[in-house]
Amino acid sequence: MDFINHQLFIKDINVHIDPILPKKTAIITHGHADHARFGHDHVIATRQTIDIMKIRYGDKCAKKFTPLRYGQKYSIKNYDFTLYPAGHILGSAQVLIEKNNHRLVITGDYKVGKDETCKNFKLVKCDTLITEATFGLPIFQHPDPKDEIQKLIRSVKINKNNCHIVGAYALGKAQRVMNLLRQQKYNETIYIHGSLEKLCQYYSKEKINIGKFEKVSSKDKNFYEGKIIIAPPSALKDRWSRRFPNPIICMASGWMTVKQRAKQQGIELPLVISDHSDWNELIDTIKKSKAKNILITHGQEDALVYYCKKQNLVSKPLSIQGRSDEEIE
């Protein structure tokens, strides 16, 4: 484990995992902006993560790209790297690093639950596990996303004169919400904020069922009555959302578990739909990985470190610079 530092940097071979600043070689777990950045010399990631980076930052966002299939081994000197599905968003991966018979897994952001918009999480046994902890408190026990999406569908049926604006992260969550709506037989056109368009098109191209969607345009105000609109959370508070008729502000996020959070953000219909593991999934994964050494990052580390120590596992928090709690999804 000594070969990697708290910044997820392997000095020996000058390789970083999800670095914030431009680096020589960067292994990228997935396309979210707090993991995938512009300006590396060499990016190693799944094909879909590379595609997403190009959509967001342009074709020249790195000098060189090496796409890896899930399960395909890639070696640099005596280090072997393998990507496994993380079930977080399209293209997301965990990184297995093997050196001298020591297996280290960096989960990246992951969820265990089923999701039609990406390949589902695969458990990888290891000696050292670096796990995320976005929802690392026992209060987070995510409900069935189908029930949550039903709440939205029911509200649309009851409130015919309102439009529903659903706040969802542009990459991953937005498309997951669309896919969940389709699974529940909601077949109307879904309207999207302009910033979601390219990513939605990409998901469609990758054969993810998100159904028919259309960019919001300056149509007659009343046109959007009874419709579902998906927008990034930042647009909810923006003037952008005020053009719609009697909007009911919804938000799809694991944070919506806590009513007071929803209230603070002015969310009227919270939908607890998360792309991260909840508490039980986090501790279950730690157990099943058989790792004896657990490093915890990204979120509510304290409770999870405490839990691991109680299970006689070596555990400590990893503080990765540039990331503060509650800003990630």
Next chain:
Amino acid sequence: MKKFSSLLHNLILTPSRNTKIKLLQDYFKILDINRSYALAILSDQLSFQFIKASKLRELVYEKVDQHLFDYSYDYVGDLAETISLIWPTKKESKSQNLSTLIENIKIIRKSEINAKFSKILSELNNNERWTLIKICTGGLRIGVSERLVKTALADLYNKSINEIEEIWHGLEFPYENLFQWLKNETSKPKIDFKKLFHPMMLANPIDDEKDFKRLDANEFQAEYKWDGIRVQLMVSSKSVSLYSRTGDNISSAFPEIIETTKGDAVIDGELLVGRNFKPSSFNDLQQRLNRKKASKDLQKKFPVFIRAYDILFYKGKDLRKLFLYKRRKYLEKFQKENQTNQIDLSSIIKFKTWKELTKYKNNLHDDLNEGVMIKLKNSEYLPGRKRGYWYKWKKNPKLVDAILMYAQRGHGKRSSYYSDYTFGIWKENELVPIGKAYSGYTDKELLVLDKFIRNNTTNKFGPVREIKKEIVLEVAFDDVFPSNRHKSGVAMRFPRIHRIRWDKLIKDVISINDFKKEFKL
């Protein structure tokens, strides 16, 4: 229970007053007994004495690791919500009537609380659990005032809200007479007004720059604003009772008042501690508060009296429609009949111009005066905080610059933000905390401080973060006392953040010795 808990869930999340009213009306359209329970809960008239926060903690520690609970509570900032989320849930929750559930809880014997109440919590779903805990601990804090509930009922049945207000305090569970009258099935419930607590008339803060230009000084009179607790005293030939501002009966804690007062009247006044009508500090008054009974010893050491402001009823006559200056005559009559050590009159400050009053206010030195009250001579006694009749004008607060030392996450609507601040001043080369504040700042200042704290934490002690010493806060406070409970030797009354002093450096902050000198401690 499911229906009622989703009502509360929706109420807490909707910002719109009209939507809240509609949600309430939809609920009150149900015709069974559950609506009576709902009304009792929404107007804060139902609570279980034996299930307190400490009991709930005890129960949850039986189910969940204490440390994991504490981490979670620190994050959520709301006890009811933390417990409802962390409580191990059964797959199938049992649906129960609100009324059945409440009645089942009422009959739990003290010795079986742990087992029985735990079982009930386990049978509910998250949201129902949250609702039940909120009911038990009292104070729903869901952004619904009693007034809003009355408005919803009034609109639903085409009655005027004033009619409901009038009989409100005389209604009793299960409110059948109220509901029947609302539906025009019977006449308005008859209430014995003299026996009731009457909602008090409250004042709005004055804006001396704007309001003094607008208002005519000759139409107003002023009185001191005393720093005690506001009370309503009900005197009749049969009994004497004392109520707090919120309508709680506090008679048993102040026997000297109950035993000595005579006549037939309802009086509005300020309860103060002191001998010969000379009030002593609020600290002394606190010795008498939050007690069910007062021993002879305590009565001797900290005697109380009422400084009467106003009179609502006199010898069966409702005076509330009379103007203030006319009510005063009745008040003086009542006081003449009660020449005891327990009742005196609030004196009237005479002034001709606002300038004169301003001078008066700026020269208030007695710490027991919070400021002055400015009352329209021609004001009826109107319940609530109606605009345009009574104003309060507080003394300027005391100020000190202090250094932000520690921060903690807030509760309720400020949970997740670092909004509770401990600040300190110099003691030689060290900093010593002098107080803690969690209000006063603007929303914008809160965001700035929250961000600074997250980026400048030097140490963590459980939920408390130690902060890089860089920010100077101007702290306003009402008063400061010597205290041997605090390291600094001082205790502040109602400290709040006045503003952030970006222009000051931490070395500009004064020492504890100078602070004590300045405030004569």
